[in-house]
Amino acid sequence: MWVAVLVNFLMLAPQLSVAFLVLNSLLLIIFMQGFRYPILKSRRLVNVFTVVGALLLIILSKQLGLMLTMVNLLVFSHVMKLFEQNHQRDFYVFNLLSLMVLATAMIFHQSLWFFLLFMVLLIISLLPLLNYQRQTTSVGNQQRWPSFTGVKPYIGLLTKLLTVSIPLAIFLFFIFPRLQPFAAIPQAKMAKTGLSDSVNVGDISQLVQSNELAFQVEFASPRSSHQPLYWRALVMEHFDGSTWQSAEHSPRLRAIFRTKQHYLEYIESQEPQPLFTGNAINYQVFVQPNYQQFLFALDVARPQSTAIQRLADNTLIAPRPISQKFAYEVSSYPKLTMSPELSSLSNTVNLSLPEESNPRLRVLAKNLVEKYQNRPNSQALIIDEVLSKIRQDSFYYTLSPSLLTGDRLDQFFFDTQEGFCVHYASSFTFLMRAAGIPARLVTGYLGGDYHEQGNFYSIYQKDAHAWAEVWLPEKGWTRVDPTAAVSPERVEQGIDAALAQEQSLLNPGFLANARWLDPVTLLRIQAAFELIDYQWTKYIVGFSSKKQSKLLQQLFGEQQYWKVALAVALTLAIIFAVFYLIITLNQEKKTVSVQEKYYRRLQQLIKKEALPTSLQGELDSPSMTVRRYCVLLSLHFSPLEEQLEQFYTTYEALQYQPLTLTQSNEKKAQLLANVKQIAELLKGVRY
């Protein structure tokens, strides 16, 4: 029993506060030691712990938020229930709590591997229920150390039970109608992962070392072009000299717009919005939980899932922070221009620079502006000039650049000249703004690993990227990636190629420890695992009510609930029927021969007749032989005499004579005909 608690408790350990981790571990240790020292289980000590737990919970509740408080409470009460096992009811409550704890753990973990783990945990959680039967029979040793050998057959039985249950569960999963969420749900206050909503010059690098999956994408049709995939996530328009943030963080705008949404709604009202015509790329994205709201899409994105909102800066946001795997569909229109006209506010925001910072870059910008002042297309020329400068100077792409202080961008651009995407994108944007071209920083992901078998792309945290967007008249917001100038491999082949020399920095995958495998096999295995997990994500985790109705439509034509209900009922009926058949067949196979079956049918026929009780009693006696049965009957039903005589001779031949196969088949047919005849005649006798 405590094993069940322990594993469940460990499953939720990352969600628990430290205080409760300690408290619960302590309680578990006490419980186990209690087998030896009963004093530890004294009522008083348990009460003390209850009070301590409750107080801790009250103190921590503000900090934890509703959701995590509930989780903590749940696990704590589960552990405490171990100590309170006085009645059968306590035991059952304990087991129900086990299930609840498991379900709660599923809020936080959704991959296939975790699900399989949960199944194992479910078996462990149900074990006490099976074991209970044993404990109640052997009174007095309820608190024994469980031995594995005693439990082993139960594990087998539970596995069998679960396996048998799975088909129905899957069926229900796809067919059972989904309800809309009906209450505001408390969300866990969890550390955000992945991209952050502000970029410090010299940040992102810790992301690059992470092999963790960020999201997966499946395109509806194969991609024709091999353009690099720039997954936009966040647009940052405010720069304070060291950090990029979204526009409303600037001191002047903060007073006017409380949130990003406010600001962007205003911009939306000022700028014409794209009309979304022309060729579109359709794809579906499966995001890993990251506790952030922003989503990922290619330019220019139009959400196809209703819950998702498109903002004026052409980014997408989810209704709530993504705390569990989330799937959405998007169409992207790569040919469309973003914001062909720029609102004055947007213009101002995207030209503003922190005063008196980075003088050297400002000078460079001024020179460039002067150089191309009277040329048509001067803006494009300036951009080219900067990019070629980056390309030609001794810039160097590295994930471990030297530290920057003061006018960081100046330092980077003119002195150290080593850095990664953020450095290049920031300096470039700064230069553009200084040169009077509206520009902004965009973060997101670049590229992705293509899985051929699964036809999907996996984008990892290490693919995080930052680039710039400049606003050009008529072209609107245009993507410029200065990193491509210094390290084209980063853009074309992905981060792994760019970091060929810095391989050691990479966080090895979970199988990397398996040294005996050669790297190619290793990769293949990893890919296979990823494929399975992706399918899981796609079909199970990403299954929505929309997909369900689509599936139902495919299955039953137009969606009609009575048809679905009928299907459910039918399936249940079939399951029961199959089970019943198996049972009866199992029983009959061993004992009942054909002749015996017909004899029983005859007996049933006769039972329906109103016979004198003495006769019926005699007929029912176990020592009744078929012959005597028939003879007795023919005394009562004289018209049947001939048929009955034929019946018993045929029966006896089948049962007691050595027959060839053809003979016995003949006799069986004869016996059946005989029974039918008798049934007919009996009807005649009745009327």
Add this chain to the structure above:
Amino acid sequence: MGAIYLLIMMINMPRQLASQILSHVNQLILGKEHQVKLALTCLLAKGHLLIEDLPGMGKTTLAHGLAQSLGMSYQRIQFTSDLLPADIVGLSIFDPKTQQFSLHKGPIFSQLLLADEINRASPKAQSALLEAMEEHQVSIDGHSHQLPEPFFVIATQNPVFHAGTYPLPESQLDRFMMKIAIGFPDADAEKVLLQNSTSRFEQPPLSAMVDNAQLEKMMAAVQAVHCSDAIIDYVIRLCQFTREEGFTGQALSPRASKSLVNSAKAWAFIEGREHVIPDDVQAIFISVTEHRIGQQVSGQQSLAQQVIEQVAVVAS
């Protein structure tokens, strides 16, 4: 066509013989068709027969009639309390003429031995007979002598509670395949009996219906009767029932179950079937098992009857 008919005739011949013998003996003992049939069944199954009834019920007449109709050499021993084993098996006598011991065969050297009132003899004499029944040979002065084949014993005994009887021990009762009681004749039969009141000696001797070869053919035919697994299982269930805890009588021995099968075959043969059906087993069950199981002291229903009624014919 004729050949096939002949073949059928040949197969059926022993059966016809059986029914002929039955009707033959039935002329002798009136109104006891069932008992006669059981007795014949026992002999055809190569078993020894024990007839238990009050004196004067026709035990000896039945044995006599059977022996005569079957054409067997026939001897009769009246068992008394002073009967010695040598009186049954015979002895070696010194012949002064030849100066040699010559074997003087006892009455047991016959095909059918009628041991009248067997429970009047001392246990010693009883066991001499019973040994011969089992072994089909006797030893006189250390030499064993084969008994003629076939060898049957029909023993009669008075009910145990009669004065001056030595009841047969259970182990010896087991050697008899069947025990039958003849019972009082019904009024009609008795009337006929009284009308032609002639003693056994005045009756014309029954002519033999079969010779030895035919008898052997009949017995071979009995052995050839098909006994299916279903029947064997039924017999086993019957025997198992008596071996269970809580059953008050004696458990049936494997010899008993073998006797059950053999006599069921013989019964089926007489009934004119080539296979055994449960009804056959039930017909002979009480006769075969009652003396082995024992009787309930004060019960209305015999234990063997209870066994029959409680054991299901078809395994459930």
Add this chain to the structure above:
Amino acid sequence: MKAYINKRMLNWLKHRIPPNAHHQLSSNNVFIFPSGFGFAYLTMVLVIFLLGTNYQNNIILMFSFLLASLFVTTMLFSFQNLNGMSIKLIKAPTGFAKQVSYLVIELSGQNARQYIQFHVEPAIQHSFMLTSENLNENNVKIQVPILNTRRGVHQLSRLRIRSTFPLGLFNTWTRLDLGCEHMVYPEPKLPMLWQQRQYQQELVEQGQVNTANQMGDFYQLENYQVGQSLSLVAWKQLAKSQQWLSKGHASAVTGDVWLDFQQMSAHDLEAKLSQLCALVIEYSQLQQSFGLKLPHLEIEPSSGEKHQIKCLQALASM
């Protein structure tokens, strides 16, 4: 109300499961219904389903569906735990009042069966429920304890066979009428006089009592036995030594003692029967021949186990 429902239920059961010494469990006579825990479990499944719905979490939904179908599967497995089992009456319970007697049944069937509880209704205490852990073998004999409450020959009430295996979500049970009698003999209570006698016997053994032959046709003085005619009492000896002795005839050694209902010292019927019962046991232990006289029945003197049982049965069915 409850009694009425119970009565209706039993009536219905009489048709549904008629009395028989042999029962084969099948869907015809096995009942199955979710236990309290089963309903709680279903509620919990619903809660988990709502949790999943609210969080739009397919894993939790899948989990709740899995638990729901586990419920269905468990129902089938629970049923299977009893289904196909055949129960045969081996020995009807017989015993003395206020003592425990045993109903012996034999179980057979092909499946492995676990944690099946047997008790004869109504089970007053937990200790009268017998739970068998593993019934893997065929033809297992089981003794179900029954507390004998009232003297008499009762119809044995229904045998309840119950199981909550495997998960306790379902109660699977059947109530079988084995159609046998529950014979309860009276509770043995020795009469006072008898206890005195035993004391006397000890004295005899110690050689303190003169048992010499005094009269011609008596061959010895015996200890007076309850039930013996008072005319047999050796009054002289009684007056002399306060010993209850009787003048024994030669034939009286094998002892035709009559235990007479009328002569019992107790006042009410049950107490008298109790005394008779105790005496029957005592005499049987002494292997002495005795007869029994009841108001409507007389059993000839005899001895032995069968005779004892016959007498006890007579007492029980009074």
